[in-house]
Amino acid sequence: MRVKRLISVILAIIMLVSVLPIAELSASAASYSTVRKGDRGNTVKTLQVMLNAVDKAGLAEDGIFGSGTQKAVKNFQKANKLDVDGIVGPKTWAALEKKYEDKSSSLKIGSGNYNPGSLLKGKSYSIKGKITSDYKITSVTVGVYKTNGTATAYVKTVKPNAKSYDIKGVDSSIKFGSLATGTYDFIVKATDASGTTKTLVCNEFTVKADAVxxxxxxxxxxxxxxxxxxxxxxxxxxxxxxxxxxxxxxxxxxxxxxxxxxxxxxxxxxxxxxxxxxxxxxxxxxxxxxxxxxxxxxxxxxxxxxxxxxxxxxxxxxxxxxxxxxxxxxxxxxxxxxxxxxxxxxxxxxxxxxxxxxxxxxxxxxxxxxxxxxxxxxxxx
Ligand SMILES: [Zn+2]
CATH class of the missing domain: 2.70.70.10 (Glucose Permease (Domain IIA))
Structure with missing residues (x-):
């Protein structure tokens, strides 16, 4: 189990490193005007939607930047170690957008078959499980890894470009029946259009010698x-x-x-x-x-x-x-x-x-x- 935890930490680090450029890209890709008290319009409305989602600010999403919205902005800036000036410029927008994406991506996997547990050598195992997100799922990697983190021959990456994907779509590529005896991790990772990458499944399993x-x-x-x-x-x-x-x-x-x-x-x-x-x-x-x-x-x-x-x-x-x-x-x-x-x-x-x-x-x-x-x-x- 210690080994498994170590692998999880390593995977988390790999995941973080791989997701950073995506997050930066999406933060700089979205462009919002600087807004402050007294401003009105869609940009202010976007700001209110984000503050409500991220901080449960309870603002009316009316597009009017009043004192309530200003107070919510200051609270957010304080909590995120930004200059507390109540003005929403590039830095505040970037921080807010990143928080909003993390908060709003519902990337997850439903119930299914993704815990092989203990298999007899030569026996196959059919995987299934629906991955869903509010955003389009851009990439799904499903596979069997050795417990030292290296991939076996049975790792498959697909680009669903849809809001749901069932891993049974790659079932034929993951040949559990061809694995040598030993201990492995079965891992499912997914990335969606918000730039969120999650390891949805990391289950340790064993392949035992045949029954006799x-x-x-x-x-x-x-x-x-x-x-x-x-x-x-x-x-x-x-x-x-x-x-x-x-x-x-x-x-x-x-x-x-x-x-x-x-x-x-x-x-x-x-x-x-x-x-x-x-x-x-x-x-x-x-x-x-x-x-x-x-x-x-x-x-x-x-x-x-x-x-x-x-x-x-x-x-x-x-x-x-x-x-x-x-x-x-x-x-x-x-x-x-x-x-x-x-x-x-x-x-x-x-x-x-x-x-x-x-x-x-x-x-x-x-x-x-x-x-x-x-x-x-x-x-x-
Ligand atoms: Zn006899």
């Missing part, structure tokens, strides 16, 4: 191994790896088989992370059980081909023994069959009718769509 990479990162930092290493055999050997063909190629292996050996029955299975049992299968395969434990981050570890006393609703702590490896009633080897889900879908984890997957390529795993490749768990062993 983020889960893997969390898991390798926080989880514990589901079985002790002793007796563990290589899951990279067919048909133990994720995606290995099953049923003569009709189906893909939806998990990894850990601790694969002939006499593994009774081997303790531990919860890799704390959580709550959200699904129990009494007969996952060959009379063996399975439980699915959902973690605080939403991800689910499904421990299968086991024997367990836990049921839906049971809470487990990290490292707690939750089961033992079982032996099938139809023969074969013993193993922990382990599946992982992001927890972003709903319904039963086994789903023979599902044909699409969010995190793995479509291989017919016969599982819920938020299935992920659990091979990273091997790194915990």
């Amino acid at each position: 990479a983020a889960l893997k990162e969390r898991a390798l930092e926080n989880w514990v191994a589901p079985v002790k290493k002793s007796g563990y055999l290589n899951i990279k050997v067919a048909p133990r790896y994720f995606g290995a063909r099953r049923d003569s190629g009709a189906r893909a292996h939806a998990g990894i088989d850990i601790h694969y050996k002939k006499n593994g029955k009774g081997t303790p299975v531990y919860a890799m992370e704390a959580g709550k049992v959200v699904e129990y299968s009494s007969n996952f395969y060959g009379g063996m059980q399975a439980i699915a434990v959902q973690h605080a981050d939403g991800s689910i570890a499904r421990y299968c081909e086991i024997s367990t006393s836990l049921r839906v609703g049971s809470r487990v702590t990290k490292g707690q023994q939750i089961a033992t490896i079982a032996k099938s009633n139809i023969g074969g080897d013993t193993m922990l069959h382990l599946e992982i889900y992001m927890g972003t879908a709903s319904g039963k984890l086994s789903n023979k009718s599902n044909k699409t997957y969010d995190y793995v390529t479509n291989k017919g795993y016969n599982r819920r769509r938020d299935l992920v490749d659990p091979s990273f768990v091997i790194e915990l062993l």
Whole structure:
């Protein structure tokens, strides 16, 4: 946040420096005659309109320079460290006009989408938000900046020359989905014909690694191994790896088989992370059980081909023994069959009718769509 504040200060300085010549230009561009007590006409009326707007002077806008107007002029001159003579010459006009412009420009952005917050790498974000002003908006710059203030490739400046502009007009130029992981600022700046420049949006946001990479990162930092290493055999050997063909190629292996050996029955299975049992299968395969434990981050570890006393609703702590490896009633080897889900879908984890997957390529795993490749768990062993 300190960095963000520093960036804001730098931006404010850049903005000030860039707006100064414009303000000077507009102050000298407008030309008003010197007016004093006793004068009448449109110039006096303009003066009264400005004093009312800037100082809430409460003057009748009648074009008559009387003592009330003179008093208001003197008050303004005093407050702005000008000669207090009640005569409105070039210096007083310039000061008054600058104040009036600042006061009267209503340059702002309405509600919309301009706070990306947290994005997954590769995910797009659509911006929108209507910028409005009493004056024509001469320039709008929308873009993504690194937190050190440098622009990324996704900064776009347009010249609307209208009193309103929706930043969705440059949406296609700001490719959030192409940003590398990291922290950025999303900035919207606008200038209107009064010479006012405002930073309307400066929102810090992050681009995170994709969901599976983020889960893997969390898991390798926080989880514990589901079985002790002793007796563990290589899951990279067919048909133990994720995606290995099953049923003569009709189906893909939806998990990894850990601790694969002939006499593994009774081997303790531990919860890799704390959580709550959200699904129990009494007969996952060959009379063996399975439980699915959902973690605080939403991800689910499904421990299968086991024997367990836990049921839906049971809470487990990290490292707690939750089961033992079982032996099938139809023969074969013993193993922990382990599946992982992001927890972003709903319904039963086994789903023979599902044909699409969010995190793995479509291989017919016969599982819920938020299935992920659990091979990273091997790194915990
Ligand atoms: Zn398996």
